[in-house]
Amino acid sequence: MKWLPEIRGPEDLQALSTDALREVAAEIRQTIVETVARTGSGHLGASLGAVELTLALHTIFHSPQDRIVWDVGHQTYGHKLVTGRYAQFPTLRQPGGLSGFLKRRESIHDQWEAGHGGTSLSAALGMARARDLRGETHDVVAVIGDGSLIAGMALEALNDIGQSRTRLIVVLNDNAMSISRNVGALSTYLARLRTGPAYLRLREDLHWIIERVPLIGKAMVRTVERVKEGLKQMVVPGMLFEELGLTYLGPVDGHNLAAVQDILRHARQLSGPVLCHVVTVKGKGYAPTEARPEASHAWSGPFDPKTGVLLPRRSAGTAYTRVFSDALIAAAVRDERIVGITAAMGSGTGIDRFAERFPNRAFDVGMAEQHAVTMAAGLAASGLRPVVAIYSTFLQRAFDQIVHDVAHQALPVVFALDRAGVVGEDGATHQGVFDLAYLRHIPAMGVLAPRDAPHLQRALATALARGDGPTAFRYPRGEATGAPLLAEAEPLPWGRGEVLVEHGRDCLVLAVGPMCESAVRAAAQLAGEGVHVTVADAIFVKPLDRDLIVALAHACGAVVTVEEHASAGGFGSAVLELLAAAGLAVPVRVLGVPDAFVDHGRRDDVLAGFGLDAAGIAGAVRHVLSPGRAGAAWAVRDRRP
Ligand SMILES: Cc1ncc(C[n+]2csc(CCOP(=O)(O)OP(=O)(O)O)c2C)c(N)n1
Known part of the structure; x- marks a missing residue:
């Protein structure tokens, strides 16, 4: 390593030429891959995809005076490496070592702690408003992924940012991926922006022709105006963001360092809120992660850094997630009212396997837990049996939806709470240790904690058998105990220990x-x-x-x-x-x-x-x-x- 050991903070980066920064980028990638290969634990894809963006941010802005707010925080390994944590980096996600997310006590450059997605825009707007009230002049930059942008709170924040007219820069790190491929209409819209130039040229030609249509009478004028307005929507890139009150810049290739620096420099000069659309590739610069971006999101197990092939390990037993998804599929074969819902966690919760078997009965709503729960309530109110499979920690987002939309109407929604309990390497933001407390006092709610795999099968059967209210059951991360599994899972006697x-x-x-x-x-x-x-x-x-x-x-x-x-x-x-x-x-x-x-x-x-x-x-x-x-x-x- 030529550069990284010498970089004590962003100011050292600012002294480097673009060519030298490209070498730094290569060293960051190599360090990330080698570290995660050795420890076998970490968010590889997101951090590899954000390397040039990280360097651009830290060369154009002056952290910590300027405030950089990273959403989720799982894409910040590069940020850690250039903010004085290179020597500690081998301890990433290890007991007592660096956190896999941002930690304010780790560095003055970690301005915001997160682990749950979609918080950065609200936090950044708060910081920008505080700056304005205190008469300060620094920049505030929120960096959010396309997967997190669709979270309800992020959209609420966009709405407020637009009306605030304050100086705030939103960097949209768009890799078209959440953990799996991103979903939803906004994601389709971003895809259209990404494929911009050819599409825009065509619209521009049409615009030129329409402008030259001879105007015959008032009706024709109005029609042409309407057509032109319609075309404007298509022609002006990022019109959606512009209409919300943010100046849209981009899209720009997020791996072209100079181009990203340019767009950020430009954004700094504008007075109101700005959105910089930066297009990146998840897992960029390492063939195994580029080839399998979903698997690269959170790598599990040590691997050979040269090939990306996992090293042989003691073969793990069946995971609780697998027991759950098998049980759900078996139940759904018998009962066609059963539908499965995930909020961007198809593989983590096993709903992806359910979706393969029942494509029409599985819904990935994106990182939108509140919507997932109330949408499930709507399904239940229409006679279906929705099963919301969700990590304990992420269901926290949807508390009011559980109380107000599900329990209050005694709707039979089933909550399968994966990763309940202590989660290990993900740490403080992801611990699933609050669900019993936030569920058990809700009237009409049933709450089970199965002790092993057969009981998990039976907990699902119990929840599905209940028609007069919601039921949640929780199970931990990792290997299930208590095999053999049951061929037929009977419901447990209700309320009996x-x-x-x-x-x-x-x-x-x-x-x-x-x-x-x-x-x-x-x-x-x-x-x-x-x-x-x-x-x-x-x-x-x-x-x-x-x-x-x-x-x-x-x-x-x-x-x-x-x-x-x-x-x-x-x-x-x-x-x-x-x-x-x-x-x-x-x-x-x-x-x-x-x-x-x-x-x-x-x-x-x-x-x-x-x-x-x-x-x-x-x-x-x-x-x-x-x-x-x-x-x-x-x-x-x-x-x-
Ligand atoms: C509220 C919440 N739900 C689910 C997750 C799990 N999760 C972690 S990262 C991620 C995808 C984020 O996608 P994006 O913001 O585009 O970032 P990328 O990883 O693609 O860089 C998800 C769903 C989370 N962190 N927070």
């Missing part, structure tokens, strides 16, 4: 989801120490199995609840509410994710750090039975009939 271990009545360990497995192992450990616990799987977080939980808590006199979820407001909280309402005064220890945003790390390590493994659960039982707690525990036991 299940005792898994009955070693004795020293303490009740009440778990949900895959934590049940750790709870069972903890029980075995404790039995060896002479502590005999009962382990139960609540299965349902709502409705809770009141009779079972009250009876066991009463019999055992002490309770430890275990969930892979924030300990505030989740399953343990629900149990506390239940026991309080039942008038049962037993000590309860709620084991879950503490009240903090959890950074990236290996999932098992993160869980163990919170005591969410067999050893931690055993420790919690010992604690709840320890002398400090014993008074309460034994007092209740003494009162036992």
Whole structure:
């Protein structure tokens, strides 16, 4: 590496010639590929596609005085490399290392933290308005991808930016891809702009001819004016953005560094809001990612950087996502009312496999979770059985839609919450640890946390069997446990838990989801120490199995609840509410994710750090039975009939 080790910040880039910057671009690509090849984890395609754009931004603007707001943040590996993080780059997404997204505490050049898409325009407009109010003069630049531009909030922001008339530069990084190919009418519109010149020339010729049509009478004048207006819509590139109040510049080849620099320079000189349309190629500059842009979005597993071929690994078992999509396909074969919905996460949620089998019954709405949920409500209100497959973290976007459009009308929408719990390398913005809290208090909502693969199959059957309200079930990232899979998945008895271990009545360990497995192992450990616990799987977080939980808590006199979820407001909280309402005064220890945003790390390590493994659960039982707690525990036991 000739340049990167010497670049301490953007000011070092600004001193370089265009030829030298091209060499920097090559070094950035090489570093990104080699790092992700070694660690086996990272967003490769988006960052490779944004290399020249990154260099152009950091040479035309002066970060951190000028504020660059990156949407999502997964395309910023180049930005990290030129803002003083080259030496740390090998630690990318590793425990304790650099985040895979932007982090304000990592660098003064990280002006905005995100992980969810579509936030940059609103944030940038806020920054621009603050600048105006404070009489400052710096530039504010939002960099947003075409996949994120269709998010509801981004469109709301565009609307506001247009009316603001403030100086704000929106850079549209258009690679025609979300994670998979981008969808929707806006995406088609951008495609038309991309293929601009020939199309525009044709319209210009027509315009010239129309202008020369002899005007015969007033009616003809009006007609010609209307035609001309119609043609203007086609002739002026970016008319849609112009009509919204932004000056449209472009499209420009996003890998031609000088051209991107030119357009940004031009944008800086304009007074109101500007949109620079920069056309890039996802995965640019590395043949394996250019060939497979979807697979390159988030690479999983170490690979040979020369060929892009994944290195042999221990063959992973069936993923929960796969169990879900197989179960959904099997159910849809039997019930033609079932339809599948994804918000730009077809491969991540398994809806892509459902779509192959049932192309007319699968809907990818793009990165538009709110719309996905209310559209599902419309489907359900018309007699269909929509299954919204979505990551736990992204459903947060659609809270009001769940409350107001689905639950309030008791519509039978099924929510399949993938990546629920601790997610590992994606870190704080992607943790799926809030869903039980934001779902369980909604009237009419049923909430399940299946403990293994067969239970996931049965959770789907349970949700589909319910006709009088919405049901959500959650499952984690990764390999499913509990094979063999069921040939026929029966619904679970509604609102019923299940005792898994009955070693004795020293303490009740009440778990949900895959934590049940750790709870069972903890029980075995404790039995060896002479502590005999009962382990139960609540299965349902709502409705809770009141009779079972009250009876066991009463019999055992002490309770430890275990969930892979924030300990505030989740399953343990629900149990506390239940026991309080039942008038049962037993000590309860709620084991879950503490009240903090959890950074990236290996999932098992993160869980163990919170005591969410067999050893931690055993420790919690010992604690709840320890002398400090014993008074309460034994007092209740003494009162036992
Ligand atoms: C609200 C939300 N939904 C889904 C995702 C998952 N996701 C991450 S990147 C991405 C595609 C983004 O496409 P685009 O903005 O065009 O960026 P590109 O990766 O193509 O550079 C999606 C759907 C997300 N980050 N946030």
